[in-house]
Amino acid sequence: xxxxxxxxxxxxxxxxxxxxxRDAGAAPAISMIGTRAMLFEAPGDFTMAHQRRIxxxxxxxQARPDVQELIPGVTNLMLIFSVPPDSPQAVADWLRHAWDTxxxxxxxGRLFEIGVRYGxxxxxxxxxxxxHAGLPPEDVIAIHHxxxxxxxxxxxxxxxxxxxxxxxRIATPRKTVPxxxxxxxxxxxxxxxxxxxxxxxxxxxxxxxxxxxxxxxxDRQPPALFAVGDRIRFYPESIEP
Numbered sequence: 001x002x003x004x005x006x007x008x009x010x011x012x013x014x015x016x017x018x019x020x021x022r023d024a025g026a027a028p029a030i031s032m033i034g035t036r037a038m039l040f041e042a043p044g045d046f047t048m049a050h051q052r053r054i055x056x057x058x059x060x061x062q063a064r065p066d067v068q069e070l071i072p073g074v075t076n077l078m079l080i081f082s083v084p085p086d087s088p089q090a091v092a093d094w095l096r097h098a099w100d101t102x103x104x105x106x107x108x109g110r111l112f113e114i115g116v117r118y119g120x121x122x123x124x125x126x127x128x129x130x131x132h133a134g135l136p137p138e139d140v141i142a143i144h145h146x147x148x149x150x151x152x153x154x155x156x157x158x159x160x161x162x163x164x165x166x167x168x169r170i171a172t173p174r175k176t177v178p179x180x181x182x183x184x185x186x187x188x189x190x191x192x193x194x195x196x197x198x199x200x201x202x203x204x205x206x207x208x209x210x211x212x213x214x215x216x217x218x219d220r221q222p223p224a225l226f227a228v229g230d231r232i233r234f235y236p237e238s239i240e241p
Contacts, residue, residue, distance in 0.1 A: 028099055030092045035084040040095050042075040046192060048164055050075045051152045052104035055228070059105060060098050066091075072228060073153045074162050074193070107229025109151065114196075114211050114232060116145065116187050120240030122210035125175070129189060129206050132172045138239070143167045144187075144208065145234040149194055151226045159216030159224040160198040163232060168192065178204035185211050187234070 026043040033039050040057065042050045051074070058072050061079055069080040085091050118141045119126045130137045149165035156162075166189065174190045179202065182188075186197040188205035197203055198215040211234075215225045226232075 028096060030095060032088055033078070036082075037078055037080045038085075038088065038091060038095075040077045040079070040099070042099070044075075046075055046164065048150060048152075049104060051150075051164065052106060053099065053102065055107060056102040056105035057095065057098055060102060061095075071155070073155060075152075109227060109229030109231055111231045111233065112226070114213065114234050115237035116209040116211050116234050117237050118144075118187075118209035118239045120210070122183055122186055123208045123240070124179075125206035126208045128175075129170060129172045129208055133170045135169070140170050140208070141236060141239060143170050144189075144194075145236055149232040149234075151228055151230040151232065153228060154224055154226065157198040157216075159226065161195060161215070161226040161230070161232075163194040166192055166194040172206050174204040175206060176204075178202045179207065182207060183210065184215070185213060187211055 028043055029039075029041040031039050031041075042054060044050055054072055054075055054077050057077055058070050061067050061070055061077070066081050066083070066085060067079050068082040071078040071080070079091075079095075117123070119137065126137050126140065130140050133140055135143075144167070147165045147167055149163035151161040152164050153162045154160065170189065171192045172189050181200065182197055182203035182205075184197055184200045186203070186207045187209040188195050188197055188203070188207055190205035195205065196211055196213075196215060197205070197207075213225065216223055217225075
């Protein structure tokens with residue numbers, strides 16, 4: 001008999017964590033989600049070193065015969081088991097040991113160069129980001145497209161990639177009142193993360209521009225445009241007031 005589909009809470013990304021960095025000296029947090037899933041959360045800041053260790057942990061967990069599915073997030077990893085584990089503590093001990101001993105895993109992803117129409121109606125929060133950073137909009141734009149970003153995880157919406165690489169000078173907290181109809185393709189900033197909205201709808205990230213691309217297409221194989229480890233460079237197609 002095939003196991004029933006996992007019905008527990010799925011925590012994929014940093015939306016489910018605060019943007020406040022955790023104590024770098026703390027131990028990993030490990031918790032059961034329902035009876036068939038376990039969430040491993042790395043301690044410390046959102047860094048590529050931590051993310052690469054999560055990817056290494058994912059590879060090691062893939063070899064476990066009791067693991068049915070793995071969902072990597074932003075410095076976290078969810079393990080979904082084929083049946084409830086007999087000893088969750090033994091699995092947690094294995095995860096801690098693997099975390100402490102495994103080397104980082106480097107993924108050589110593809111490079112995407114993406115044109116952005118900065119500002120305008122689809123980048124209406126550029127002024128708010130500029131005010132928060134204490135920089136003119138043209139400097140925010142220059143800083144944003146000067147970085148190279150890495151796709152750390154796919155989640156929260158089909159095809160949405162959480163990007164590491166945002167310059168701290170333009171990091172801006174998510175909005176207290178979300179936009180109700182942010183368009184898919186909007187280039188966004190949320191805390192220390194960057195991204196491109198994958199779906200049209202409510203969104204609490206800050207919009208600074210628009211990229212004309214489709215992040216998720218169910219008729220495409222694979223459906224998601226980005227994969228973990230891919231790199232992104234933005235460039236300005238236009239700048240609107």
